[in-house]
Amino acid sequence: MDILEFAKMLIEIVQGLHGALETAHWAANAALDLFLHAGWSGCASLVGLWLAYWAVRGLYFVLAPGVSGGDGLGWIITRRAVMLCVLAQFAMDTLGHAYAVFRQGLPVTLDTLGKYAARDFHVEAWCLSALVCIVSGVYLVIRMRDTLRPPDEDEDPVDSLPARLDDAMRRFGYTVALFASLSSHMWWDRLLTFG
DSSP, X not given: OOHHHHHHHHHHHHHHHHHHHXXXXXXXXXXXXXXXXXXXXXXXXXXXXXXXXXXXXXXXXXXXXXXXXXXXXXXXXXXXXXXXXXXXXXXXXXXXXXXXXXXXTOOOXXXXXXXXXXXXXXXXXXXXXXXXXXXXXXXXXXXXXXXXXXOOTTXXXXXXXXXXXXXXXXXXXXXXXXXXXXXXXXXXXXXXXHO
8 A cells, every 4th residue: 555545545534534423413413403492392382381371371360260260271281282382383394494495405414414505485384373272262261251241140150161261271381381392493493593
């Protein structure tokens, strides 16, 4: 083996190491971004769920102090709702980045995702979750109005109205959690672009 072949072999080894280091660097950044997104989204959805639900429960307690409420929010149902919100924002992010690369006519690989991915579907998903949240809020207002309305004398009181209101409160809390999760994702992306 002469010196030229040895130099070529060394250059190939250095280039291979450089490529491996670039891949490891990209993978570390992607994993860190993913976990930070998940943590940020989980905290936002948890706070949104509990604030929305208990604020409405407090309002109902003020408006109808003699009426007992429902079961509240348990740990298991809260955990499931937060996990679903985190998975929804993760799916929206992954599909949006993959579609942005596909739209540019590039193959969807980890390398092209890292270099050419845009933020497609982010605003659309956020607007859709806001619309669902508004519809759920209107449904909640209708349920609360029905529950607080005194029954007519010839009308039988409906025993299940507070239970239906509690169900509407939970649904409203879930939609607020989803909206908070997607909103936190968008704000996190804005923070990254400002830095």
